Amino acid sequence: MTIDNRIEVVLIDDDPHLRQALSQTLDLAGLKILPLAEAKGVAGQLSRDWPGVVVSDIRMPGIDGLELLSELHAQDPELPVLLITGHGDVPLAVQAMRAGAYDFLEKPFPSDHLLDSVRRALALRRLVLDNRSLRLALSDRHELSARLVGQSPSMLRLREQIGALAATRADVLILGETGAGKEVVARALHDLSGRRNGPFVAINAGALAESVVESELFGHEPGAFTGAQKRRIGKFEFANGGTLFLDEIESMSLDVQVKLLRLLQERVVERLGGNQQIPLDIRVIAATKEDLRQAADQGRFRADLYYRLNVAPLRIPPLRERGEDALMLFQHFADEASTRHGLPPHALQPAQRALLLRHSWPGNVRELQNAAERFALGLELALDNSAPEGNPGAPIAVVSGGLSEQVENFEKTLIAAELARPHSSVRSLAEALGIPRKTLHDKLRKHGLNFGDNSHGTADETD
Structure with missing residues (x-):
């Protein structure tokens, strides 16, 4: 579970009365607050692009404020963490600042002192994330230029489209002639997306025999058909958490197209011979060298699958x-x-x-x-x-x-x-x-x- 990006301040204090008072102060200032009684598990719920700040008491049972600071900065050293204590411990304050705390507040402190520190920390956080986003965009642009070489207007447009689509969750349909670089574009979409650390599974539907295509894609259970002696994990399931690139999609039989349409709509897969529906978190990138609209008009491709795939089309210009x-x-x-x-x-x-x-x-x-x-x-x-x-x-x-x-x-x-x-x-x-x-x-x-x-x-x- 990840803390919602709409949360601006995670407030952690084991004292329920103080936690309520601080929450009310921050809430009245128009800030979105998540009050918590303990620090356990907080670090694992914050992503690197979370736009907020953490305010935490130091002396707490279990994980204390300094331990939390260490955990948070292990995954994002630039996350602002404000530490508070009621013990007036100057050496502890020095230790906290050396460990990278953004600010150290000694209880009791005025409300406007807390608000001022939180607002400055939020402004710094926005600046850090903006700089990261800019660096990432420049890096992605350079990487795309190295992969997709060319300065023609059509290639500049293609790189812009890839950059815009990569960060989304949308399935993509790549249109291009043989040898135009459809897999290169598919890999770029994967590597520039949030799924870059997940698997990239490429399969050429045109190279699969009709007798094994369903087993390859959806997997099977033992006894599903003659020769199926043990469970097989299909390509869709194997790509869970990543991207599946399905080339020459026009060569799929109409029966397989029905199953693919269901998978795209429901994001579940059912192995051949099985009854269990396995949830999938995948992005499907399909590619074709044919005009699928024409193929649909001729009855060779399902019209409903065509319209489902054609939400985000990318055309690779021929050389x-x-x-x-x-x-x-x-x-x-x-x-x-x-x-x-x-x-x-x-x-x-x-x-x-x-x-x-x-x-x-x-x-x-x-x-x-x-x-x-x-x-x-x-x-x-x-x-x-x-x-x-x-x-x-x-x-x-x-x-x-x-x-x-x-x-x-x-x-x-x-x-x-x-x-x-x-x-x-x-x-x-x-x-x-x-x-x-x-x-x-x-x-x-x-x-x-x-x-x-x-x-x-x-x-x-x-x-």
Whole structure:
């Protein structure tokens, strides 16, 4: 059990009359109080993000005030603890302050002295928690940037969404093509959440045989079916207190989908062959490469499960929509591979950069990572240049001449490669290239390129 975050002051004193008087003083000042007669178990009920302060008598039976101070500061050294005593023991006061007490009050003391000390301690506590929250947010942002490399608008938006969702209890549906990084996103959601110390259990529903999927997910009791000789704990139960990542959810049978829907709604699991309902404290992150709404319309996926999962959707953009992120990711993976193999890093040549930018990356980040590994090993950078239908690749410019001419050719190649991708407006094209629209217009004129030549552009060029 945890003390409610709405409680601002935990007051501990074994004297019922004094406890009542102090409680009344604090209550009249508008503070939310939890009065207690003993200190036993208090430390275990206070979380590190509890926003209040503790006021405790020192001389009490069982755990005294100094012992309580030690217990509290073992789990949070910045929690303000005010100690009070009626014995006028100066050495005890010195000992308490050296042990980290926020203040020491000698009984009898004026009410305004207590209120002033409590209010200052609460202000300090708010400042400490605000600083912690800021440090955590900066740390999480840095960690996300290291995991999900890229500066394209779609990746910046994805990282913002992950940061916002991670701290919540909401189940999440990740949408993304094969190789786009769905498990990386799921792990980020787990590691940045309050469940980070719990298990992260990943299971690919598409890789499970139909005959074992229910046993794998929900577990079974002995004798539940032929060959079930002993109890098995399923993945859902094993993930209790943490996160279950369920990839390729579209491959689940309709019967299993019914059980999954019930689990998501009731947060209980029942093993095959058993009658006991086991409560679960888990977060479910599902992932799919299909349009589940379309699958539901076609009867291949339960509509009620789709609507239950689609509360917090996250779309991972395919690599072909991420512009120069491909170059950043490629260099990142190539440098990692060079370090791993003890080889000197290789720099990409302009023609190689153009090749990477015009490639359609049907295998997404997974394909790019494999290509970067081969590049780091000194092998030829050979890519399958077939592009998805409706997304033809741009021709590779021949790089020749002096430095100025090579720079011009390379710039033209990059813009032409981005023009070959689907863009609804000049604005989206400029965002993908990371330049202002006016600059883009100037460069299009300089290189003899035209947004109207892009068969995917449907909006007015001046948009």
